[in-house]
Amino acid sequence: MATGASIGRAFGMVVQTLYESHPKWHLFSACQPDVPCITPGVYALVGAASMLASTTRMTVTVVVIMFELTDALIYVLPIMLAVTVSKSVADAFGKDGYFEGIINLNGYPFLSMDQEYVLRGTSDELMVRASEMTVITAGNETLQSITSLLQESTFSGFPVVRSQESMMVVGYIARSDLAMAVERALASELYTDSTPCCFARESFDFGINMVDFRPWVDPAPITISHGTDINQVAETFRELGVRYLLVVHHGGLLGIITKKDIVRAVRMQSRNYARSSLSPLLSWLWPLQRFAPSPQPQRQSRLPIFSSESQITIQGFKSYKDETTTDPLSPHHNVVVGRNGSGK
Template sequence: MGPWTLTIKSLGLCLAVSSGLWLGKEGPLVHVACCCANIMMKPFDSLTGNEARKREVLSAAAAAGISVAFGAPIGGVLFSLEQLSYYFPDKTMWQSFVCAMVAAVTLQALNPFRTGKIVLYQVTYTRGWHRFEVIPFIILGIVGGLFGAFLIRLNIKIARWRRTRSSSRPIVEVAVIALITALINFPNHFMRAQNSELVQALFAECSSETYDRFGLCVTGSKAFGVVAILLLAAALAFFLASVTFGLDIPAGIILPSVAIGALYGRALGILVRMWQEAYPKAFLFAKCEPDIPCVTPGLYAIIGAASALGGATRMTLSIVVIMFELTGALTYVIPIMIAVMLSKWCGDIFGKRGIYESWIQLNEYPFLDHRDDTTPPDVYARRVMTVVDDLSVITATGHTIGSLRNLVANTTYRGFPVISETSTPILLGYITRNELSFALKHSTSPANRNLSEETLVFFAHQPFADPVETLDLRPWMDQTPITLNSNISFLIVLRMFQRLGLRYVLFANKGILQGLLTKKDVWSVLNGVEFRRQEALRGDEFQDTHGAEEVGLLQGDERSSLSGSLRRDSL
């Protein structure tokens, strides 16, 4: 989330959205907002050094990103609460609300749409909804759940197929998908338009003052042709969105889902309107007033958009708020709630995870979602931790600058526990890879001490050591790392990882180091994922290709507590 990522993401987002591909801007805008927040936090040590506080700021930034993308500040706060954050204290909600409000006010001041409003698809319906329309609303909710379930499955299968190929050519792939999209979009005038323009037209009510660009207000037998084109566009857009989301370009899934749902929702709305006009005296339509249009197809487009979005993301409350903030159609909150509820229930039959959770699972990111917490409380941390014998540790004495350089060069670990000695491993602290590398580089540079490779290094107090001829790394070491007793419940450890944003936890008993757990270890235990191992460069030891990215683990034989019988016992 640095400046280079912010620059490339912003430029790529402008090009990708304007290209006409079936992708959205909402997800990338959340990333852009978090990049801005991360850059602004850099000068403040109280934020950058506090992982929990940093996550609170990023949650508020995500709310601002959704607020700008949709013009929905309240929906942005709820989106961050429901979808993004696994720890969301009360004060974070207030801070997210302030950020979203400031973002919305700034958006209105800049007035990018030249309308003076932040509502993107404002609609003004002169008619309400009737009780008989609950039946098509239920149908739209079920279709939305099916759409989301099949979209997720198809998209994940395509992503896995991409990763199984021997050669990866992302630029060629993007160019081919763009060409295919152009060839499919152009013959269909609904797909030819930008998604935002299409959604606005599908939401609009037919009246004498409405400019019917897409021919949505036709009546009679011509309406069947419009319905067929709408359904064809929805089917083609479904496949294009499944292929496009996951390319190496900034791409969101919210706006395509809204557009697809609006397409099949408008089609159903036209069919219901034709049915009512053909049989105006039927029992279902007894409440309709004569000579006044009874059914509003644009309302069905809104319901379809909400159901499709709910099926793809499995969000609930935030979708309802975003939809009425987008359209201003507060009167239709109950139909939207019905459709979103049914879409989630129907989608959950095929899998509990939404599109975001499915990609997190595919990439094996250690996201500790409290909603997936199924860990039994009687499992102790010692049953799942990596024991001290399998750890790559640094002793307080017996090292030189050269030996530590070799340790950093030959490992990919992000940190090392520091102990007194191997026979009695009293925990002295923890030093990260970056701190160790910087300290060694700083000490051997000609502009500073210019120490040789044979210079002794120590991590504990040495009363007889010459401070000029030796290197004391205690100032670079965290002498008070997060430490717990190994007899503590694993559920408590999980809660600490979730609420404090920890990367690792050390376990000690009466000061003696017993083991370690990383965030990736905890995620693997929760998901039952065995670590993949590869042969190390030296000897017959094995290196953990996932946990090594967090903290150093030198895996030996079956002593690793995350493998073999210990893992089976813990699960």
Template sequence: EPPPHLSDTNPSTFFFTNHSQRARARNLQEAEGEERDLETVDWCYERTGRRAHAGRVRAKTSKWPVVLRVLYEGWDRGLGWLVLCFVGVSSGVVCSLVDIGADWATDLKLGRCGRGWWMSKAACCVDSTDFAGCPEWTAWAGGEGLVALAAYAVLGTGMASLAAWLTRELAIDAAGSGIAEIKVVLGGCVLPRFLGFWTLVVKTMGVILSVGSGLSIGKEGPMIHISACIGSLWCRLFPRFRRSQALQRELLSSAAAAGMGVAFGAPIGGVLFSLEEASTYFPPRTMWKAFFCATAGVATVQYFHRLPVSGKLALFEVHFHSQWKWFEMPTFAVIGALGGILGSLVIRLILFFSSLRKTSSLNHHPVSEIITICLITSAIHWHIPLLRGGTNGLIAALFSDCSLDQGPERRVLCPAPGDDSNDAVAAMCWASLIKLALTSLTATARVPGGTLVPSLAVGALLGRAAGLWMETVHKSQGDTGVFGACANVSKCVTPGVYAMVGAAAVLGGVTRMTVSVVVIMLELTGGLEYVLPVMVAVMLSKLVGDGCGTESLYDEMVMMHGYPHLDTKNEAPTSDLVAGDILTETPLDCVALNDTTRSSIEALLLCSQFRGFPVVTTVQEMQVSGYVSRTTLSSALLRVQKQGGHRETLVDLMGVADTAPIQISPTTPVDRVWELFSLLGLRVVLVCKQGKLVGIIKKKDLLSRIKQARPSKHWH
């Protein structure tokens, strides 16, 4: 029942208020550094359950007519594909709305459309031949002066503060991009509320507001989280998916691929992102399902006209297709190395600001912090024309050719023949560093937003500056020396190509992805001629970034938050530790077969918070007979209660417990323990000596001890 002070309110008001109070309480707990005991998935149990489901279907239909049996088995196999289609289409619809809303909110700070206040500048001026001087678009106070600056700052700050307030009050899990947490979920960890309905609502509304406010964050990372939320909600509607954690994670892997695909218009890159970065468990059948889901999502987005009207999937399509020259390759390599250095710098700055928030009063005042950051960002962006508009528009301009109209940034991006190119190079270098600093400051603030597109912008600015410098050197040297290959060529050095290479290098330096970054860049631009420069830059970016001593941004965030995530892509650690050094020693909370009465089981569940219990013969002998999870034990106890059993009624456990749990010796090397957890997907391992239980190793115990003895970085 509602508390007394809410008894007169309507049900919707009570629900909203109560949910807000719970969200703020969770926020306070995290701000005070309270550690959460998170549940993990036992993949061995899940695989056994999948085989059991197939057996039940065969047994159920064994005596049916052939036609009915074939139809039922076809429905059982096709249900997953149907859900994948629902997830892909839903992701495409929601992400299209996010993209349209973010474009409108971004343009609202600069002016309004005379044809309708709800229209963005692109929609308002779709029929205009002069986009920069569109007569239907009215800039606030003419677009210059203090009034225009005030409108730009006030509207942006209002959007950002509303996004921060919604996140604080309703769903703190909607903050950030969510990619690190998705890695943890797909690795088998259960994060309550992270994929819930309120998280989806707040993430969708918040990312529109936060990106539209002008904060140096992007909407592409949050789109992956949004798609994962949609996939989780669809799973709840079907009992087969609701009961199986393994099936849920296969579908979430496909949803993550769809999220990346609809964000960038890159279905193949989305599948490779899920394989290379997001998913821990990715069998071949999941790749085909992820591709199907991503295709459905991108087709839906294209239907809603988010992508270019020409029908092409290239979001930042390049209109130049000149062949690059071999004398440019050293410059591309240097850009790649700088991308690795800048990527590592971004990671270290983000971790620094995140730690600062946790250890200071900023964590208790997220809305005030966002207002301050947004005011600073608005003041800086207003005085730098390159950064004043949206990040996607900036990247499109940086990738484009100087023969096309770039709008107000044209003078910086494409200096006139009489202008000094060094000023443009310096302006873009400064803009790149400022974008890097603002992105690092805002990335872990309590608003929805990611770092993928800002990283692309940082690299594109740096690359464009390098391209302009090369173009200036060519003009001064002529077609001599290394520039001899430019003879009889109308356009030798194309700055847009350098922008593409720089964008890929910095994105690779931040995420440490390789193949997926290259494919995403090619799908984004349609520039297949530049695959080799992009590959070289991404490879060097990863090598230099790894040499700088950091993991990818998402792996670092996972370790910083202390999530029990074991990445199967990593090699087993080299250490002198053995299982006996990391186990949780006895006395343990165990279930004894000589005392399985209803009262003893109730007392065990009441007094212990563990998520599973070893089953032993007696507490004195400690001979292992099996292992039972807390959920299974609770279900067995509930059946006894429904049957009317009294307090001394015995609860049959051997029919529901795992009678063959994995057992190891205390002298087992830690690298072998790591392999057991990573390859078999275990949640716990029992440590026994001559059949007697002496301790237990949980995944979190292993990761915690390995982190303490973490080896130094080295070149591979």
């Protein structure tokens, strides 16, 4: 806002100087002689509003803020016009505002609610395959195996399957919840490293001492079918605010898609869109490059100097530029020096 106000006030001072120098111009025909016509402070107000709107991509909010600051209804119309023009110009260069840019710089997975994403492909192309994932078997884990899993992997969550053969999904547990539950179990004297763990109702046995992880397991994770369009996947992430989606086929786990995968695809699309948008401009500017003078760099190289006519031996090296050099050791040889360094 300070930058916009400074630019606006500078422009207002220029207009005020023009009015004082040429009051009879048609541009100032509506100004009365004895009444101040040009107020640089109004230009500063409009400049601050337009800069704020173009930076944050906010429209109505900026107009309301400026009206509350000034309590002058007469300035609402010029502010609305400036905000509309500035946002339209800013959108021509990119849809993301200042806050979205900060989020992207920090690498946070963020999907804008105001932006439409048009992606190509299906969920099968974007997901991480089940063979590359670390899954938890509902009734075949011990406290030691779960501890090793946390130490050896860096995943933020783990799908819980009925068995490694069927890969039927029975739940999902976050890494933070699993680590907290394991820490509590290790602190208790009731469990040892070989104590079995329970992650599903059908795997619980009341006759055996087991570590019950069921309170931390999400028994109904959000899933999508394989072959789902990526645009529908992105819409699901944006509308539901989930961090992951399990890709299944008839209940069997095929893979997982995280929000970061979708954000990565969106950023790739944005880069491709920027290249395609700039390609007409670059193709138009390309013929103009032949009118630009080509630089002639003065590169230094090293050339062998030959000793005599009968026997060619390297006596030393001489720095050269584009010129014809005569070997002082053998006046019968003229060495033509060029950029290729051939010495012929």
